[in-house]
Amino acid sequence: MTEESYINKSPGHAPLKNVVAMMALVRKVQARGPHLPNIVVMHGPSGYGKSFASLYAQNKTRAVRVEIGDSWTRKTFLKAILRELGINEPKGTIPDMAERAIELLGEDFNRPLMIDEADKLVDKGFVELVRELAEFSQAPVVLIGEEALPGKLVRVERVHNRILDWAPAQPCDLEDTRHLARLYVPKLTLSDTLVDRVRVQSDGRARRIVTNLDAIAEWARNHGRTEIGNDYDGGFHTGRPPAPRAGNAIGRAA
Structure with missing residues (x-):
């Protein structure tokens, strides 16, 4: 059974094309040869359903999944990964926690590490930590981020050179x-x-x-x-801001 037909037969889930693309990306990095890189990237504009696709893939592959927060540091990042790996109260220095994460990720070469909001890894300057986890654990790593993520990764050559494939998220048809x-x-x-x-x-x-x-x-x-049908006369949320009101509207109302 193909990945697409497998998804289409799964009850309760919309078989969106980005879900199919995400699953294909994960399966590709899981099935890579030992001589190939183990990092893949899905990128696209906000709201395209990348996170939905990653949650679906997480459930299907038992992936370790974290979503980077604005306030996160290297230590916060490693603690989040270790919690997902079953360590309730991660402790130790950053090198200690990185070593432990590598050890646990390496215990199952088929279990992906999925990192959402991966742009922030580059912006905060610790995407090299992901390269370290990927290289020494050899676990499949999936980076998920905005449309600018590929351009940001290009500037970090040691990470960019280790990317197996890229999947641009598509708008819904x-x-x-x-x-x-x-x-x-x-x-x-x-x-x-x-x-x-x-x-x-x-x-x-x-x-x-x-x-x-x-x-x-x-x-x-x-x-x-x-x-x-065509008689629907309600509004639509388009993402466009409302038109500015007349400058003296409030004054007249008063």
Whole structure:
């Protein structure tokens, strides 16, 4: 069974194309030859569903997954990895914790380490720590980040040279949007035209599509509807800021 057909037959999950791409990326790095690099990258704009795809892959592969926070340091990063590896209260110096993480990651060469918001690793100057974990453990490493991540990694040559493959996240197409509608508003029947309007107004961003589907569901409840087509007259969340109000509007209201 192919990865795509496997995902399509999994109940309760939308088989989004970025989920399929993520699973293919993970399987590729798991199946690499011993002479090949063990780091792969998925990159793309915010809201394309990269984190959703990584959570799906985590569940299917027992991956160790961490999401970098704005305030994180090297020590915070290593503690988070060790907690995911089963160490409840990680202690020790940074080298001690790195050595322990390498040891635990190396116990299962097939178990991926997934790092979301990986841009921050470069911005904070400790992406070399990831290279160390990857090189000495030989565990598959998946970096997930924004569209600028590849350009940032190019500037860190020792990491860039160790990347096996890149997967650019794609905007949702009509089929993806239909799948999201089936998943998040299963009791509603939406016309193809409305589904495509949702896609266009959402700029193909999965997160925004889900927000707009929720708005349609609320509209449907208020109007007592289960089937909705071109007569939908509710608004869409487009990501564009609201137009500025007239400068004296508040003054007139007062």
